[in-house]
Amino acid sequence: MAYPGFFTIALYRVAHLLWNLNIPIIPRQISEYAHRKTGIDIHPGAEIGRRFFIDHGTGIVIGETATVGNDVKIYHGVTLGALNVSKDKAQTKRHPNIEDRVIIYSHATILGGDTTIGHDSVIGG
Numbered sequence: 001m002a003y004p005g006f007f008t009i010a011l012y013r014v015a016h017l018l019w020n021l022n023i024p025i026i027p028r029q030i031s032e033y034a035h036r037k038t039g040i041d042i043h044p045g046a047e048i049g050r051r052f053f054i055d056h057g058t059g060i061v062i063g064e065t066a067t068v069g070n071d072v073k074i075y076h077g078v079t080l081g082a083l084n085v086s087k088d089k090a091q092t093k094r095h096p097n098i099e100d101r102v103i104i105y106s107h108a109t110i111l112g113g114d115t116t117i118g119h120d121s122v123i124g125g
Contacts, residue, residue: 004038005054015044049100056106065113066095075106075125083112
């Protein structure tokens with residue numbers, strides 16, 4: 001495995017395709033395999049745009065309802081997580097929205113479904 005970020009993103013793309021086809025179990029198995037190999041945990045339900053780049057990826061977590069735009073760069077230890085985990089199925093958006101051309105530096109934690117990081121932002125860790 002030459003580059004863990006690239007490896008994980010490639011496996012995420014396959015898992016996401018299967019997730020969108022409503023194929024059970026296999027997408028989660030793919031994401032868990034990638035997580036074990038690289039320490040990067042991307043849920044197959046997350047929406048990730050083009051040219052997404054992970055630099056030094058260990059400890060990255062991207063939740064199921066997160067959306068990540070194009071040309072986004074994320075460093076190690078970043079969490080795009082849920083602020084509150086509700087059992088209310090009406091609340092479907094639990095993870096943040098990251099728009100295009102955003103850089104998120106090491107160990108930043110961004111929580112919540114109503115959180116949006118705008119275009120061309122830089123988040124410090």
